[in-house]
Amino acid sequence: MTPAKVFLYLGYVLPVNYWLVIVRERVFMGIVETGLFGCRDPECGLLMTRVKPGTRLVLFVSGFDCKSYCKSFVGIFEAVNDWVKASKKLNDWSHMVEVKPIALGRVELGSIAGKLSFIRGRRSITEALHSVDPSNPRAMPMPVEDAELIINELRRQAVPKPVIEIWGTPKGGAERVVGGAGAEVRLATQGINEAVALLMEVAQLFGYYPVSNVDAGEYRLDLAWWGNEDEYRDGLAPLAVFEVVDNPEQALARLKHARDRWRGVKLYAVVRDENAGKELERTLRGSFHELRRRVKVLSLGGLRDFVKDLRRHGELVREFVMLDKD
CATH class of the missing domain: 3.10.590.10 (ph1033 like domains)
Incomplete structure (x- = not known):
């Protein structure tokens, strides 16, 4: 021993x-x-x-x-x-x-x-x-x-x-060009920020309370939805947790941590494209196989289309989701 x-x-x-x-x-x-x-x-x-x-x-x-x-x-x-x-x-x-x-x-x-x-x-x-x-x-x-x-x-x-920090823009408004790994980070940054912003909008349309950059102890989570602000302030478990996938293993590690901390929470992973989705699926079949049936995978493109539809019918959506509210 x-x-x-x-x-x-x-x-x-x-x-x-x-x-x-x-x-x-x-x-x-x-x-x-x-x-x-x-x-x-x-x-x-x-x-x-x-x-x-x-x-x-x-x-x-x-x-x-x-x-x-x-x-x-x-x-x-x-x-x-x-x-x-x-x-x-x-x-x-x-x-x-x-x-x-x-x-x-x-x-x-x-x-x-x-x-x-x-x-x-x-x-x-x-x-x-x-x-x-x-x-x-x-x-x-x-x-x-x-x-x-x-x-x-x-x-x-x-x-x-x-x-997920924006690399910034120099004077004159022209975007700074970052080569090599920096360019990849910038593209990932744009995808992560866009996905979080879209999911924040969806949450608000459906009456949930969204919080980004959630401190979950060992990890920080991209986004989580609570039923309302009081549930969040009272320290209750969120209803759903979202991770935008850059590195599949790191994203799934954060989702696993969320599930271990809040049993019953819904888990969502957002991928930028089809290749990222396939890579995530391979990881779910491997070291994170216990999450395979628990993580719902969303595509960034599909999320964009969904939000466009919601925006066209935003008033009707808000009316229907408020039926059981005072």
């Missing part, structure tokens, strides 16, 4: 180790999209001994070659399995580990540096950051209280998910 299993058998809860990982912005975007974190030889040896299943990584975007998240904490990710050799080329990584998001957002280092104990007494910010970097042989895990402070600050952000 491994030491971890011995501790669990005896009723002890193993402490969670938090390590800070400094990445470039494009690498961070790739981690969000793929759910994978990796390393390059020869630095993998130390990293792989420190990052085990259950270890949490505090991602920090450096100031080099960044546009939106410079010198900011952007997320907490948890390793969910063991390291494997990279089967595809991604950031020149030689080994990879699957990770799941615990919190996403953006917290500038300068806004909370004075509150972080691992920074106090250091000669420089760089020295402080490397003191909790797992690739540094002399580093120690980040103090739990510091990690919890960062998590809470991330979850307080008005824009909680960097992957």
Whole structure:
């Protein structure tokens, strides 16, 4: 029996180790999209001994070659399995580990540096950051209280998910052109924002109370519907939860978490196109097979058509759904 299993058998809860990982912005975007974190030889040896299943990584975007998240904490990710050799080329990584998001957002280092104990007494910010970097042989895990402070600050952000943040427009109104992975993120952004906006409109037409970016503990959910505002304020379970699919496994993980937390809640996944739908179906037949008959898949195009019809008959819809209301 491994030491971890011995501790669990005896009723002890193993402490969670938090390590800070400094990445470039494009690498961070790739981690969000793929759910994978990796390393390059020869630095993998130390990293792989420190990052085990259950270890949490505090991602920090450096100031080099960044546009939106410079010198900011952007997320907490948890390793969910063991390291494997990279089967595809991604950031020149030689080994990879699957990770799941615990919190996403953006917290500038300068806004909370004075509150972080691992920074106090250091000669420089760089020295402080490397003191909790797992690739540094002399580093120690980040103090739990510091990690919890960062998590809470991330979850307080008005824009909680960097992957659904608009990239912005420069002066003159022309759209900024973002190449490579950035272009894919921008397209995903547009699809996610549009789907959430359409579903918000549907909810209001049918008399439900929609809430986006729902804090569900370990995850934030794209959208949920409550019967009314009082049910939401009283902490009751929502009637339905919606996730717009970018990464199928991450979307289904959030839906599974919603079902585990609120038994009986209806689950919906919105896909951008037919290919995304097929990829989601493959995932539902695999590691998330228990959700196959519980997740209703909606297409973004079908949702657009549905809302167009509702808009044409909005007054009649509102009248009928209000029949049992005072």
